[in-house]
Amino acid sequence: MRISPRYTQAAAVAILGGATLLTLLILIFIIGFILEKGFPVLSLSFLTDNPEDMGRAGGIFPTIIGTLLLPLLAIIIATPLGIVTSVYLSEYTQETRMTKIIRFGTDCLAGIPSIIFGLFGYIFFVITLGMGWSILSGGLTLAVMVLPTIIRTSEEAIRAVPKSFREVSFSLGATSWQTVKRVVLPNALPGIVTGIMLSIGRSIGETAAVIFTAGSSLRLPSSVLDSTRTMAVHFYILAREGLSAENAYGTAATLIIAVLLVNLSAYWLMNRFIAKRS
Amino acid sequence: MKLISEKGVKRILGTVAFSAISVLFLIALFILNEGLPFIFKYGVKEFLFSSDWQPQQNKFGIFPMITASLWVTFGAMLIGAPLGVAGAFFLSEYVPKTIMKIIKPTIELLAAIPSVVYGFIGVMVLAPIIRENFGGPGLSLMAASIILGIMILPTVISISIDSILAVPQSYREGSLALGATTWQTIYMVTVKASKSGIIASIILGLGRAIGETMAVIMVAGNSVNIPHSALDSVRTLTANIALEMSYATGLHRQALFATGVILFIVIIILNSFASVAIRKRTRKK
Numbered sequence: 009m010r011i012s013p014r015y016t017q018a019a020a021v022a023i024l025g026g027a028t029l030l031t032l033l034i035l036i037f038i039i040g041f042i043l044e045k046g047f048p049v050l051s052l053s054f055l056t057d058n059p060e061d062m063g064r065a066g067g068i069f070p071t072i073i074g075t076l077l078l079p080l081l082a083i084i085i086a087t088p089l090g091i092v093t094s095v096y097l098s099e100y101t102q103e104t105r106m107t108k109i110i111r112f113g114t115d116c117l118a119g120i121p122s123i124i125f126g127l128f129g130y131i132f133f134v135i136t137l138g139m140g141w142s143i144l145s146g147g148l149t150l151a152v153m154v155l156p157t158i159i160r161t162s163e164e165a166i167r168a169v170p171k172s173f174r175e176v177s178f179s180l181g182a183t184s185w186q187t188v189k190r191v192v193l194p195n196a197l198p199g200i201v202t203g204i205m206l207s208i209g210r211s212i213g214e215t216a217a218v219i220f221t222a223g224s225s226l227r228l229p230s231s232v233l234d235s236t237r238t239m240a241v242h243f244y245i246l247a248r249e250g251l252s253a254e255n256a257y258g259t260a261a262t263l264i265i266a267v268l269l270v271n272l273s274a275y276w277l278m279n280r281f282i283a284k285r286s
Numbered sequence: 287m288k289l290i291s292e293k294g295v296k297r298i299l300g301t302v303a304f305s306a307i308s309v310l311f312l313i314a315l316f317i318l319n320e321g322l323p324f325i326f327k328y329g330v331k332e333f334l335f336s337s338d339w340q341p342q343q344n345k346f347g348i349f350p351m352i353t354a355s356l357w358v359t360f361g362a363m364l365i366g367a368p369l370g371v372a373g374a375f376f377l378s379e380y381v382p383k384t385i386m387k388i389i390k391p392t393i394e395l396l397a398a399i400p401s402v403v404y405g406f407i408g409v410m411v412l413a414p415i416i417r418e419n420f421g422g423p424g425l426s427l428m429a430a431s432i433i434l435g436i437m438i439l440p441t442v443i444s445i446s447i448d449s450i451l452a453v454p455q456s457y458r459e460g461s462l463a464l465g466a467t468t469w470q471t472i473y474m475v476t477v478k479a480s481k482s483g484i485i486a487s488i489i490l491g492l493g494r495a496i497g498e499t500m501a502v503i504m505v506a507g508n509s510v511n512i513p514h515s516a517l518d519s520v521r522t523l524t525a526n527i528a529l530e531m532s533y534a535t536g537l538h539r540q541a542l543f544a545t546g547v548i549l550f551i552v553i554i555i556l557n558s559f560a561s562v563a564i565r566k567r568t569r570k571k
Contacts, residue, residue: 013469013470016467016470017467017468017470019469020468020472024373024375025376025380027369027376028372028376031373031443035392035396035439038403041407042407088302092303093306095299096300096302112557112558114307114310116553117314119493119494119497119556121496121499121549124550125313127317127527127531127543155310184295209398210398212400213399214400215499215500216500216524243403244500248503248504256406260403260406263403267399270398271395272395
């Protein structure tokens with residue numbers, strides 16, 4: 009017996025549409041749940057007060073500072089390295105077996121679980137180099153963690169710049185470096201910036217790589233060699249040790265809002281650049 | 287005026303690029319160097335297939351964790367792959383482009399939600415539901431699979447949509463012109479043309495699931511045992527590293543690095559499959 013195509017079509021719409029709806033509902037539920045439970049806790053004093061009693065009471069001010077400092081340090085280190093590497097790989101080298109191996113290597117490193125970077129950072133920066141649990145160890149660990157992603161996204165953005173742009177520049181007598189500086193980079197900028205923003209988002213939410221390298225001190229850091237605690241780590245500790253569900257929700261809501269803001273501005277920037285160009 | 291010659295620029299860029307790449311490769315070497323000697327000293331077979339994990343007595347068998355990681359990842363795939371692929375087809379074939387262009391970034395945004403938040407939802411919402419309806423401790427293989435399945439959805443959907451949209455419009459038009467419905471076009475034409483990209487999306491999702499740490503620690507229960515049912519508490523490879531790292535020394539620490547090496551190898555294998563699948567797609571285009 010053959011089922012009429014009309015019925016299979018209707019069934020397909022129902023099943024595929026249902027799956028899409030379910031996906032969206034789950035994702036909306038997760039954000040909605042955290043925001044709904046977290047919003048009542050949020051207030052100016054929650055954001056600007058120091059935590060009391062291990063975070064059972066008080067605010068989350070030091071963890072906001074930690075969340076700003078670690079990704080900042082990571083991005084300051086990883087961005088120039090990443091962009092230069094991708095420029096060199098795509099503009100100054102021929103496509104050889106070597107560049108293919110490098111690309112595969114960075115791909116693999118981009119997919120490596122963050123806990124392995126945490127393990128590396130802990131043994132290498134914290135113990136072997138003697139930096140201890142500190143902003144420096146955490147920032148360096150995050151930097152090597154996001155470096156492959158930045159190389160990868162920048163390279164894609166640079167490759168997407170049409171070849172003819174470069175040819176025009178060369179035909180005007182420009183050198184490779186002038187072409188890179190004046191033509192390739194400006195045109196690849198939105199893609200590069202998006203990659204950086206996504207890396208910032210990833211470092212803000214990262215826990216596994218941070219908790220073992222930056223530690224979890226709740227005091228305000230006074231130097232890069234001081235331990236600090238990010239919002240993600242604070243939230244993890246509050247939730248896991250059952251210290252305060254209320255403050256955990258509040259921290260999670262702040263964290264989600266921060267991450268969403270970073271990512272939304274990434275999309276906004278990208279769209280603005282695209283609109284400007286066309 | 288030129289301060290540095292063209293050749294000088296090239297040399298500087300080359301040096302920076304070379305050092306950045308060497309740092310990354312050195313990290314890989316560092317991990318291998320800490321872990322591999324241990325695996326060979328302890329015995330590959332003993333390490334991989336013994337169920338005895340008692341660091342105090344120098345017994346390091348990671349078989350329970352390997353089983354747990356595989357089951358959790360498999361469970362995540364059972365949930366994430368069908369939902370994600372179905373969603374990708376619906377969004378790219380049935381929904382108007384303008385709406386799809388709003389929903390796709392929204393779903394991608396969800397990949398940015400910190401994994402601890404997913405874990406927390408698992409603890410607060412999912413675990414009680416499992417405990418009440420199916421019994422067991424709630425924090426279990428099943429809870430971890432569901433949470434990971436949700437976490438890989440954005441990856442699966444976003445990459446699948448890209449590969450479905452890469453199928454030339456003329457293929458669809460040809461099929462529709464022959465009188466096929468949208469569904470018939472999907473399963474006779476589009477699925478075949480975008481298969482490798484969809485497989486790549488699932489493999490990359492698997493990579494994310496097997497490497498996830500914090501969410502899994504929160505919902506999987508973490509007891510070292512080979513699971514007999516989906517309701518058992520399990521400990522994955524990643525959780526094993528994270529739970530014991532802060533106090534491990536000597537042999538124990540090397541064993542954790544060795545666990546990392548195993549994860550590393552699994553990720554490299556998964557990535558090779560994914561890049562083969564993606565290359566197939568681009569060659570076809």
